[in-house]
Ligand code: ADP
């Protein structure tokens with residue numbers, strides 16, 4: 138579903154990604170971890186074309202993201218992305234947040250968009266909050282709405298960038314539970330997170346990055362039980 142071949146990226150003289158190669162199969166859940174500044178966010182931004190790369194090739198469902206004439210708008214409407222800071226539209230109700238792109242980008246009619254929105258609100262346990270505005274919700278609730286909003290576009294894959302790291306501890310679980318369910322339903326997911334409980338439970342593979350490089354890319358249990366690199370071992374000893 139997602140293929141990343143030998144990508145490198147520079148910000149000026151600074152090489153932020155070095156020869157990264159990996160892939161995510163349909164239905165696979167891949168967790169990306171590593172120290173702060175190792176390039177995790179940059180890597181997943183490249184996957185949906187939010188950041189250009191100077192070298193290498195990325196394809197999503199056969200379409201080349203890194204092609205000069207890639208239709209990034211069409212591509213992004215097919216890949217859901219959830220960030221650390223739930224970027225809901227503050228001046229719109231929850232329901233409008235979920236309907237906007239369905240109507241404007243996918244061209245769905247009002248009725249269809251509302252039906253889909255309500256279904257997803259139920260799925261993330263937010264069916265009683267459709268009329269509220271983002272500021273009236275907790276961080277965990279806003280993040281669940283952000284996930285529902287992405288799902289409303291019927292994405293072929295979901296990218297997450299530290300979706301729980303800005304949340305108070307008591308809200309982390311409610312967001313992870315939604316993500317776990319999504320993973321178990323077979324969604325293709327690439328998740329930057331340091332929630333290793335989540336990784337152990339649903340990730341098929343773990344990618345460990347350091348200094349812009351993919352240092353390990355291994356089946357989850359192998360990674361945790363027997364990290365190959367000293368850097369991953371050191372990282373795990375600090376966060377587990
Ligand atoms: P991570 O998500 O692993 O913490 P990032 O991908 O955000 O890492 O950043 C990797 C490195 O690239 C960091 O050193 C960061 O300072 C640098 N960086 C990120 N964005 C930019 C930018 N727009 N311009 C210059 N340097 C950047």
Ligand code: MG
Pocket residue numbers: 177178179298299
């Ligand atoms: Mg980051």
